[in-house]
Amino acid sequence: MTHELTGKNLINGRWQSAAVGSFSGVNPTTGDALSPTFAEATADEVNAALTGAQQAVLAVRELEPRWPAKLLEAIAAQIEALGDELLVRGEQETALPRPRLTGERARTCSQLRMFAEIVRDGSWVEAVIDTADPNRQPLPRPDIRRMFRARGPVAVFGASNFPFAFGTCGGDTASALAAGNPVIVKGHSSHPGTSELFAVAVAAALNECKLPAGLFALLQGTRHELSRQLVEHPLTQAVGFTGSQRAGRALFDIAASRPSPIPVYAEMGSVNPVVILPSAVRDRTAEIAKDLAASLLLGCGQFCTKPGVIFVFGDNDRQLSNAIAAHVNASPAATMLNHSLRDSFVQRTTAIAKVPGVNQLVEGKSVQHAMMTPALLETTAETFKNEPRLQEEAFGPGGLLVHCQTADEAVACLNSLAGNLTGTLQAGPNEDHATVAKLLHILESRVGRLIVNGYPTGVEVGRAIVHGGPYPATTDAASTSVGSAAIRRFVRLIAYQNTPQNLLPPALQDANPLGIMRLVNGQWTNRAIV
């Protein structure tokens, strides 16, 4: 199948646009505008999408509760059915190489299917039942049953750096749909054609599953005002976001200022500190230099989990930093996702280089349109801990080495860190246990995922993963935007007291028609209550 891009918005199953086309995708390699032009969604279209979503909320209430499973699987199949068209357009709009996009498509589809499995299993609703005890003294105990339920329309703001896995059909959309919520995607303006193709897949899947078209909408645009209208709309019940700290915080502030505030789950990146202890520096210099440089430059440094600040110490730290610098120096120029990200990265590294006490080991150079060579900077622990600017993420191919003379210096640096998605420790087997434990404890208090003798890039999609962390890595330190627990963000909690069987949701009925695991009077069981 091939799809002629419309440049329109998908609302209630129809491609429409009130405005005329006004922005385009741009090929980051050449700087050329890609056709077609895309229409900026209007406030009326925001309202139409949310109104349709609310109608869908009412309609799906009547369905068998596991309806999202089939939908998620159908979306995955429809994405695969897009074939090379998706990869070609993705490559044109993002400059991400074909093998990377092929892998990301596989990840996107397996993520959708993982959530389908979670829905089919059904236990994610966390059904808890305390049956009545008419003989309890001084008062009878009523029958009470609780579960998580869908929350309502969710606004999703995808990322530019994972146009598939964190995009229109990415983790936020998959987990919000899995919980039974309609999703309104604000397509990232850096890859509008890619977003449209994904929306085509969702529309086809909804149609195939005979589900309400209002369950999904795609609104395209570049205006901040569009984002504001979407978050401010009274029917919007939650927001998922992946991107910059500035944009994430702006959405958070809008949502918190609503007459009726809603949660914003924003993943806003971080510097992902790595600590390399003396024995690791000494015993594995070459290996660490190679692997760390690879992690640093993976995807042109455009990973939320890029190891952006690396603390090295011990006597051999100079050998390690030189070895890392050699790898960085040998890396060719690469094209970033767009011109503006490249310019921001140049600005950030230039600003860091100007901080007194910072030395440029490898200077990143802008090449054509959105292309640049990687950069590496270094400084001392003393400078790092006194310069909050060095803690700000530099999104792109490069990082900052921080030389520590002693473990205490590393402790002081880590203590100065704000929240991060990840923290990594590289340690040899004979390292002093107390030092390792101390550094781990500090890292642990500041990150969502702790890694020992590994690298932070490459986020597993599974049951145990946490892609989250304390602010400013995210706006909610108790959640994850990757993995099965991501579904928990888009729910609300409700209890039913003394409610007759035929009026209870199936998940809470005595007969347990869904066969799910439930906590019944304190015992986990998937049996019926008899």
Next chain:
Amino acid sequence: MTHELTGKNLINGRWQSAAVGSFSGVNPTTGDALSPTFAEATADEVNAALTGAQQAVLAVRELEPRWPAKLLEAIAAQIEALGDELLVRGEQETALPRPRLTGERARTCSQLRMFAEIVRDGSWVEAVIDTADPNRQPLPRPDIRRMFRARGPVAVFGASNFPFAFGTCGGDTASALAAGNPVIVKGHSSHPGTSELFAVAVAAALNECKLPAGLFALLQGTRHELSRQLVEHPLTQAVGFTGSQRAGRALFDIAASRPSPIPVYAEMGSVNPVVILPSAVRDRTAEIAKDLAASLLLGCGQFCTKPGVIFVFGDNDRQLSNAIAAHVNASPAATMLNHSLRDSFVQRTTAIAKVPGVNQLVEGKSVQHAMMTPALLETTAETFKNEPRLQEEAFGPGGLLVHCQTADEAVACLNSLAGNLTGTLQAGPNEDHATVAKLLHILESRVGRLIVNGYPTGVEVGRAIVHGGPYPATTDAASTSVGSAAIRRFVRLIAYQNTPQNLLPPALQDANPLGIMRLVNGQWTNRAIV
């Protein structure tokens, strides 16, 4: 034991005050000030409390992870050891009768012991383990393990209406301590002596358990500025609140505006709609009138779950409303918690009575100091759905009956409702199923707890309870402030990747030394990993 009230703040185990005494508890029955005077906590004292709390965070990291269990049990025992002193002071400061306070003390202690049990069981951390798979293609799967951990210092703002169960040692404090967090209580200015006695119990329990004194602080005061300082302090990590919508929203706004925002779990009350269907009105007039009036006037109407708006319909609605009015009329004057709540209630009922289309069935009358007789108002569905003011809680002894001519009118009224803690349906066995289901569906979308043929007052403390609901009932529709799930509010989520056994928290170690239930490679088990 007897405790001479100091009128000071408890910080790091010491009773201290920078300021001189400046406010007093007031006996609501007489209007007399109670001795001693209490000192307003200062900004420096807020800082001292948080600094001590942060030191406690570091100290408890080294302890056996179930340390909060013993503490919670010791607090319960110390509260009981306060004996009549607590009841006497409670009665003086709140005018709540002795049997009520005796019951509330029992509830408070059993709540503390319930959380102790949850801590001992240990499974609340929701440990999820995906072990490594070195043979996975295309990349090996790393070992990843996640769990909930303590979040950090929690600020607790207790309620005036449950001075024990939602007070200094109430559900917020119990659940925050259970998760391993230090707690800073801002004592309610309506019962400062009661707060001090509870703080005495906690201090004794901490001492008995040889735990850091910084785990608990009590700050007394009446100034908004104190609340602001506590919520704004950079070391504060979460807030628990029970009280009015205005105060809860103010704290929410402060927390959301911080450089590093923190969650506020505010339970702000609601009108708790009750719908009484025609067959129930007809068949159980006398019974419903009696029980509903009792629920309405329980604790002088000062329950968050008071059934404040009652929708009646059918041909017999006049008989029911007259019967309810008769009960309300026959109820004696009662003393509210304080003078200012009484005045607010009078203001609210007067304002409601002035709305065109509202009729006063029973007029509430102010008696001495904080005393008044109960009130009952009535209106039509038409008036209700067009008057948002009628949806605002009137905290005190009284309610509003809304006469509906048809089920459609009731549907329209329910559709106009904002979030509520509870929603109740009274229906006979032969009621039309479709009508019942439709009304339940609407209620369900607007409440945290749905009750059929019961009354909303009386909140079970158990595993299945939800004391929460959509805004403005609370600021977080996915949580509860009562019951075992309340612990989830005060945690953060963290994953450990490839972390050696001796550096993992016990909950995630292969040997499962705590013997907790864990999800290991997709299977729930309390066994060790071998």
